[in-house]
Amino acid sequence: MNAKRRVRYVAQLLDQIGLEGERVAMANISSAMGAQFAELVTDTTERLRELGPSPLKET
Amino acid sequence: MIVGEQKPLDEVMELLGDARKVLLAGCGTCVTVCFAGGEKEVGILASQLRMRSKLEGHAMEVDEVTVQRQCEWEFIDPLASRLKDYDVVLSLACGIGIQGMNERFPSTITLPGVNTTFLGIPEKQGVWEERCQACGDCILAVTAGICPIARCSKQLLNGPCGGSQNGVCEIDPDTPCAWQLIWDRARELGTVDKLLEIQKPKDWSKSRDGGPRKIVREDLVLIDEQTGD
Incomplete structure (x- = not known):
C-alpha cells in the first residue's frame, strides 16, 4: 500500500520534469500468477516502446 | 514547528530563469521534519x-547543500566562500531561512523554493495542522490548551458561533470546531467556569497588527568591548 503511493508520487515527479509518469508502474502479482505476469510484462513493454527511449539519453 | 511545502516545479523553473549554476540549499530543522x-x-x-533543464535544452548545474539551520548566522556562515561560484541560491528553508541567507549574503540572490505555510504539528504521518499564529499574547490557559486564534476560523474569543454544527466548522466538514474542542476539554478538566468569563477584545498590537516584532533580552545581549555598548 505504501509502496503503491510512493510509486504514484514518483510518477508525479516524472510528469513535472516532462518525462512520462507512465514510465513507472507497480502491480501486485503472486508467484502463482504466471499468465498475468507475462501479460503485464508484455503490456508494459509495449507501453514503453510507444513512449520511446528516455529523451534524457538523446539530449 | 514551522510547516511549509515545496513550490511547484514550474514555478521554481520560472524563478530560476536563465541561471545555469544553482546551489540548492536545504535546512535541517523544521522543513526537514515536514518533508x-x-x-x-x-x-x-x-x-x-537537472533533468528538466536538460530536456528544455539548457542544462543547469545544480549543487546540493543542507545546513542544520538557515535561520542562524553560525550555521550559514560556512557557505560564504562557496556562493561566488553560483548564479543563484535556491533555498528550501522556510521564509526565515531564505531571508537569513539574503541578509547575511547581500550580493548573492537567494530565491524561495518553499511556501512557508503555518506553525503547526504533525497530526499524523503525512498530515500537518496549524496550531499557533504567534499572536504574542497566549490565552491557552483560559481555553483548555486549545487555541481559538489559530484553530477557530473566526478567531473568536467567546465561541462557538452559530456555524458550529455537530462539532464541525461551517467552512469545511474536515475542520473541527475549535470551540467545541475547547468546551469538551474544559468539561473534562472541570474548568468550564473559565469559559463563562467574557473575554475582552484581544490586544492585536502584540500580534502582526503592531508591525514587525522584536524581542530584546538585555541579559543575553553581548556587550561590545570596544564601545561598552
Whole structure:
C-alpha cells in the first residue's frame, strides 16, 4: 500500500520534469500468477516502446 | 514547528530563469521534519532540475547543500566562500531561512523554493495542522490548551458561533470546531467556569497588527568591548 503511493508520487515527479509518469508502474502479482505476469510484462513493454527511449539519453 | 511545502516545479523553473549554476540549499530543522526542504528533498529537487533543464535544452548545474539551520548566522556562515561560484541560491528553508541567507549574503540572490505555510504539528504521518499564529499574547490557559486564534476560523474569543454544527466548522466538514474542542476539554478538566468569563477584545498590537516584532533580552545581549555598548 505504501509502496503503491510512493510509486504514484514518483510518477508525479516524472510528469513535472516532462518525462512520462507512465514510465513507472507497480502491480501486485503472486508467484502463482504466471499468465498475468507475462501479460503485464508484455503490456508494459509495449507501453514503453510507444513512449520511446528516455529523451534524457538523446539530449 | 514551522510547516511549509515545496513550490511547484514550474514555478521554481520560472524563478530560476536563465541561471545555469544553482546551489540548492536545504535546512535541517523544521522543513526537514515536514518533508519540504531537508536533505532528501534537496536531492530529489536537484535531480528534477537537472533533468528538466536538460530536456528544455539548457542544462543547469545544480549543487546540493543542507545546513542544520538557515535561520542562524553560525550555521550559514560556512557557505560564504562557496556562493561566488553560483548564479543563484535556491533555498528550501522556510521564509526565515531564505531571508537569513539574503541578509547575511547581500550580493548573492537567494530565491524561495518553499511556501512557508503555518506553525503547526504533525497530526499524523503525512498530515500537518496549524496550531499557533504567534499572536504574542497566549490565552491557552483560559481555553483548555486549545487555541481559538489559530484553530477557530473566526478567531473568536467567546465561541462557538452559530456555524458550529455537530462539532464541525461551517467552512469545511474536515475542520473541527475549535470551540467545541475547547468546551469538551474544559468539561473534562472541570474548568468550564473559565469559559463563562467574557473575554475582552484581544490586544492585536502584540500580534502582526503592531508591525514587525522584536524581542530584546538585555541579559543575553553581548556587550561590545570596544564601545561598552
